[in-house]
Amino acid sequence: MNTPHQAPLAERCRPRHLSDLIGQEHLVGEKGIIRKAIESGSVPSMIFWGPPGVGKTTIANIIANSIKVPFYNLSAISAGVKELREVIDKARMQSGCILFIDEIHRFNKTQQDALLAAVEKGIIRLIGATTENPSFEVNSALLSRCQVYTLKALTEQHLMQLLQQAMEKDAMFKSKKVHLQETKALFNIAGGDARKLLNLFELVVESLPGDEVSLSDAQVMEIAQQRVAIYDKSGEQHYDIISAFIKSLRGSDPNAAVYYLARMIEGGEDVKFIARRMLILASEDIGNANPTALVIATNTFQAVQFIGYPEAEIVLSQCATYLASSPKSNASYMAIKIAKGIVRETGDLPVPMHLRNAPTKLMKNEGYGKGYQYAHDYEANFVHQEYLPDAIKNTKLYEPGANARENELRTRLKALWKDKYGY
Template sequence: MDLFTQHQKQPLAERVRPKTLDHVIGQDHLVGPQGIVRRALAMGAVPSMILWGPPGIGKTTLAQIIAETAKMPFETLSAISSGVKEVREVIQKGRLRGKLLLFIDEIHRFNKSQQDALLGAVEKGWITLVGATTENPSFEVNAALLSRCQVYILKNLSEDGMLRLLKQAVSLDEDFSQREIEIKETKALFQIAGGDARKLLNLFEVVVDTFDKSEKVLITDELVTHNAQQRVALYDKQGDQHYDIASAMIKSIRGSDPNAAVYWMTRMIEGGEDVKFIARRLLISASEDVGNANPTALVIANNCFQAVSAIGYPEARIVLSQCVTYLACSPKSNAAYMAVNMAQRKIRETGSLPVPLPIRNAPTKLMKDQGYGKGYKYSHDYPGNFAYQEFMPEGLEHETFYSPGDNPRENEFRKRLKFYWKEKYRY
């Protein structure tokens, strides 16, 4: 292979990009034997859809496979570089051809007028829209367009999925299949990749290419870590470090380090990150990490989001800095976050338990005759606005989901709850 050909060689992630649903790893809920996308393709009824998930897990690949399997013309647009003009040109193609699949990468970056331009074409069936986004579509996609699409969530790969992906890459790639490759250790590969298939394959290729083609390739954690450190990249809002640096900011806030938190926030700003993306992460952290230890944090974070949405860059950096440092310096509690997690686990374990009759709504005589609302005590009629009664469903009478954190404000919560509920809950 000459130097020019070597330079032109596609990355491994591109060379082994799946061509069929059977080669897609880690999304069985969509493409497995009973997967909703596979069943839709089998029935010949492919809906418009939004593919929501982190980067590097195959949203573009899945769109291409859907178009190929359904025998539909495939057009793609990037929300970063395309405007209303390009959207209308593709819609016109769909109108003339009868139907095509339009894939829009990072659809959350389309503004309202760009998204509105798609509505009529989707409704008339000129295009089947497949939008890809790393952001919650409920926040970033117009309600009218979202109501016309199915939302499918793609997941990061598990460790088992990442290992299967590596083995599949070795067997399918023309170059790697001719080499002796032993994956002795995987911890560093999996840790750095974090479930991102593209990042995993790119790193794997870098490590393999450190060996001469005549050598046996032995993948170890030490070798992977060394090569990863040699290839530390600048922040790229479309690249793999997008979520790594956002994670670093949140972990710095959680760890009460305002200096590190503002550093990582500024790395994102200097990299051209959308200020609303940063503010949205701060909103989450205000509840997840600060919580009831300082409820004002959520107010500050919400005001921060509203402010940066109104003023934009560059002034938004000042508001973001104020919010980041406030959250980092606040007392911390994840008690509310843990409470909802525990409640979700219990609900999945016990199912839909019936609401106790005394606290059911009783708008009709029939319901009252059946005991709905009977025995309910209106708390405000009692001293301290509290009446001891049962609100939990049968079987969960003593379950404790919310356990106040160890901080001044939540210690007051605990004291009050113990006074009211005595030994009923574990406070």
Template structure:
């Protein structure tokens, strides 16, 4: 029994496929494409374990098309050209059933590798299906992106994951031989993080660790087993998001040692340096923000540098940035401010914009009072004049509340001088 449970339970038809009903439900976009026999080139964007590879296989099977697959981790331009040549010979322009080329982790392809796909997609020699865990707007070249439909796959919800567990218990030829009771599933579901493959691999690990044919699954048992077997279920890189989480939390917790350790784990595991650099950019604003605005500058420069240099030298640049961010004063006030504002916008809707703040590019707008009584701050002492910038119903609502650090204490004093008691600074 060398084949993992997740592979043994991989669905072969749309009827067996769990989740993503917005795509493969009765009215789903992909369901309609398959019914009509018109399969466009497409990109599947979603977190690990959401069925991207499985869905590509099912589409090929149900549409009766030849299926070729490449992994962006170990394929080069020559591999792409070889597959395209095979695809041209087995399908192409003279049949409606041109072959499907599935590329896993397409975001790892360089620009030249992605360029090598363009003609084949444009000429219809292949139908491209690419899978990515990264936003294709940033990772796929515009010319290729414009030729593909983008479909978002969501992390599996609780009911989807529980369905998979029941399917494993009832239908897997090995696990179904045991008497398994799912007394508690919270730990299994939490550890999976919505990743179906990870869930099934953890579940199989738990089951195989029990000598008895009668097994009761509890949260406590799951946590104890997993803590003792972390390496066994992590060796395939399925804790990709757990490690980046530990990395960012180390930075947030001002521990450069933890940050460098988790960075080393990612580098040694072959993680994309741009993926790491993007997370550093987010942390620079979310966790440091106005306590040290230079952090964002350094993180942005880090992203540009690693994009230019690549491995192995990028490890040094990433280490410099990670240790700098970890040693920086922390503030999440910018993060809290925008989330508070977004929440109020959702609750109050499109509140009227005060007339004095409106733009007045036409004569009619000016006649309607757009822009009237607006006070141009630079015409006043200290480049400030007391006027209202919020809609009437939320006047005086504070969103940005400066943190307790040197820079934001200065912000607070500045705001007190300008607005006095209006926002409670």
């Protein structure tokens, strides 16, 4: 059945076959695991994790169309246990179905548990879609019965292909000649989101008079600023607002941070999503400049789960203003990034013999653990010995930040290690 012209462009252009899908080549390309599953007819329960507008719903529809089984679509925002049980009952009578659940991370434990037995028994094949890390938001029992596939943001090349496809195949665009004079603004606003791109494209083209139009970045920005919604928790400006919130916290502006927090609260954003982002920031952007920040962010994450809205907004505001006002350091974040780079470059370097575990007599005879000096046996609980592999000894990975607390750490490390690490 053809999609009606009145539907948004993103829906009218939704691919019906893998051959029409743009992006996600690692999953649906010639050697992609999802393509192989469809071709074999053996499609497991799975969860698609990725940013909005990259094809999660589309791939689910293509799977259902390809293997010819009943297909049901629920949104975790509006569906409850009752709707789930109705689908499961239908699936029993139809010898199975595919159930697609959008925003599955918004299901609570009771709703996820209602799915579990049906998935275990093969009554339904679940396809869940989430913009959140499923390891945090999907319970472990359900997660263990699903394959998790990560979908990637679309590149500018993909976005250009989408625009060209729309102009070539959509009825409205066939009747109106469009020249893409500039595309930077379209791509910047879309941010790798196909749905956002196509709907904005349609909005801009419809706003310009005449049967032949040329799109410039200035026109796109003017129309977008007039017409694009302030906040849409389903994805349209979800990432823009949380990005502004995090950058305001990082930039030590509690006023801007609370403003963007209010935008999210008014938009009905998930309290756990907000709290988890602050928990990450407390370590990534504050770290040892103020270790208490991590304690407060952890307690905030726990507290908002207990109390929910509206009272949770007070806790979120307290945490946000504290984090924004705190001294900042990304030293710990940079240290692990540098360390991972060295590991990738040098591979599995041998652990120094004196640091190796020696649980057996044979290993002790081989020299495992020989010469290790137990720090607590020495003055100030410190002894000067080598801990890094020989190939990278004396390599400094942690550079304390320029703040009061980490300056104290730098002074201590310099006193302990002298000139070894250059503190």
